[in-house]
Amino acid sequence: MQRYLIRRVLQAIPLLFILSIVLFFMVRSAPGGPLAQAERNPNITAEQLEVLRERMGLNEPLYLQYSKWMRNIVLEGDLGHSIKSNRPVAEMIGERIPNTLLLVGTAFLLTLIIAIPIGAASARKQYSLFDYVVTTLTFAGQSVPVYWLGLMAILVFYMWLDNPITGKPLFPAGGMYSIGGDKSLGDLLWHMVLPVAVLTLAWTAWYSRFFRASMLEVQNEDYVRTARSKGLPERVVASRHTMRNALMPMVTMIALDIPAIFAGALFIETIFSWPGMGRLFWEAARGRDYPVLLGVILINAVIIVLANILADIGYGFVDPRVQYE
Numbered sequence: 001m002q003r004y005l006i007r008r009v010l011q012a013i014p015l016l017f018i019l020s021i022v023l024f025f026m027v028r029s030a031p032g033g034p035l036a037q038a039e040r041n042p043n044i045t046a047e048q049l050e051v052l053r054e055r056m057g058l059n060e061p062l063y064l065q066y067s068k069w070m071r072n073i074v075l076e077g078d079l080g081h082s083i084k085s086n087r088p089v090a091e092m093i094g095e096r097i098p099n100t101l102l103l104v105g106t107a108f109l110l111t112l113i114i115a116i117p118i119g120a121a122s123a124r125k126q127y128s129l130f131d132y133v134v135t136t137l138t139f140a141g142q143s144v145p146v147y148w149l150g151l152m153a154i155l156v157f158y159m160w161l162d163n164p165i166t167g168k169p170l171f172p173a174g175g176m177y178s179i180g181g182d183k184s185l186g187d188l189l190w191h192m193v194l195p196v197a198v199l200t201l202a203w204t205a206w207y208s209r210f211f212r213a214s215m216l217e218v219q220n221e222d223y224v225r226t227a228r229s230k231g232l233p234e235r236v237v238a239s240r241h242t243m244r245n246a247l248m249p250m251v252t253m254i255a256l257d258i259p260a261i262f263a264g265a266l267f268i269e270t271i272f273s274w275p276g277m278g279r280l281f282w283e284a285a286r287g288r289d290y291p292v293l294l295g296v297i298l299i300n301a302v303i304i305v306l307a308n309i310l311a312d313i314g315y316g317f318v319d320p321r322v323q324y325e
Contacts, residue, residue, distance in 0.1 A: 004312075005309070005313075008309050008312070009309070012305045012309070015305065016301060016302065016305060019298075019301045020070060020298060020301075021066065023294065023297050023298065023301065024062075024065075024066045024069065024294060025062060025066070027290060027293050027294055027297070028062055028065070028290060030288075032288050034056065034058070034083045034287075034288045034289065034290055035049060035052055035053065035056075035058070036288060056083060069294070073298075077090065078090065079093070079291065079294070079295040079298070080291035080294070080295070081291060082284075082289055082291055082292050083287075083288075083289050083290065083291060083292075084287050084289050084292075089291045089292050089294075089295040090295070092280065092292060092295075093277070093280070093292075093295055093296065093299060095275075096275060096276050096277045096279075096280045097276075097277060097299075099176065099274065099275050099276040099277075100265060100269070100276035100277040100278065102192075103192065103195055103196065103199070103265060103268075103269070103274055103276060104199070104265050104276075106192065106196050107195075107196045107199035107200045107203065108199075108203065110196065110200045110204075111199075111200050111203040111204050111207055112207070114200070114204050114208070115203070115204045115206075115207035115208040115211060116207070116208075116211055116243075116250075118134060118204070118208040118212075119207070119208040119209070119210070119211030119212040119214075119215060120211065120212075120215055120238065120242075120243060120246075121134075122134040122135070122208070122212045123211075123212045123215030123216050123219065124215070124234075124238065126216065134208065134212070135209075135212075137205065138205045138206075138208055138209040138212075139205075139209075140205070141201060141202060141204065141205020141206070142205050142206055142209065144202075146198060146199070146202045146267055146268060147267040147268075147271060149198045149201060149202060150194075150195070150198045150267065150268055150271040150272065151271060153194045153197065153198050154173045154174075154194070154271070154272075157169070157170045157171045157194060158170070158171060158172065158173040158194075171190065171191075171193050171194050172190065172191050172194075173194075173272070173273075174191075174271070174272040174273030174274070175191055175272075175273050175274070176188060176191050176274065176275060177191060178191075194272060195268050195269075195271075195272045195274055198268060199265070199268055207250075207253075210249070210250070210253060211246065211250060214246040214247075214248075214249045214250065215242060215243070215246045217246075218241075218242050218245045218246045219242055221245070223241060224237060224241050224242055227240075227241050248315065251311050251314040251315060252311055254311070255307045255308055255310060255311030255314070256307070256308075256311075258303060258304075258307040259300055259303050259304045259307065265277070265278040266278030266279070266281060266282055269282075270282050277296060277299070280292065280296060281293070281296045281297075284296065
């Protein structure tokens with residue numbers, strides 16, 4: 001296993017290098033720029049604009065800008081400084097990552113806890129009333145955009161419903177803590193309810209449907225029928241043969257979805273004013289803050305590579321037939 005991990009990490013280094021080149025030139029080739037607002041300001045002269053370009057290093061060729069950016073990352077771990085706030089990008093991302101991990105990780109854990117049992121039960125009771133209800137609800141959940149669910153949650157639980165004891169809205173509309181509050185754990189959990197619930201509902205619909213299909217496919221395999229013919233209880237057949245093999249596609253799906261999950265949190269973090277990576281990316285994109293944009297995208301690229309490595313490791317735990325030596 002150790003030798004396999006070392007080989008995969010070494011393979012990931014040139015891949016990330018190529019990705020960094022593509023991402024850098026794509027972002028820097030986008031319309032507009034960090035000086036777009038200054039260029040539209042009639043009070044700023046051409047000489048002042050040139051000083052700004054020189055100060056930001058925007059007057060150099062793109063290949064020189066990339067080489068300096070990559071050199072700082074490799075030698076110093078420096079992702080640059082934000083054009084808007086002049087703060088280190090690594091520091092800004094470091095402040096936001098724990099918030100996104102808290103929100104996304106909680107919702108993702110709840111999704112797996114709910115979706116896998118529902119999908120398994122639906123597969124075992126195929127064509128039953130329970131299966132029809134689950135299928136209908138999952139189709140509906142997959143059809144509803146996550147941002148619409150977020151807006152509806154705010155409308156219902158913040159605008160319409162009040163706490164009968166305090167008379168205040170049942171749940172807050174956004175943020176991590178109440179303004180002027182003590183930033184307690186209870187206040188944090190109170191603010192997490194709506195965004196976590198929306199993400200969990202959206203992802204549960206998708207994962208339960210996928211796991212149901214995976215279970216149905218495995219249930220028809222010869223080794224499952226052989227286990228039943230030996231007289232094994234259905235509970236043992238499901239736990240030792242059906243569910244374990246049905247988890248193989250789930251491992252792949254989870255690994256491939258991890259970066260998409262972080263991107264999907266962009267909508268929820270923006271709607272609920274959650275100070276995470278998704279909202280940071282949105283703010284940087286609106287302000288054409290190139291260093292922050294590149295930093296966030298590069299972190300996501302690293303997450304994609306690591307997620308694929310973790311998926312390969314997960315295969316070994318789920319399926320003992322997978323060998324890495």
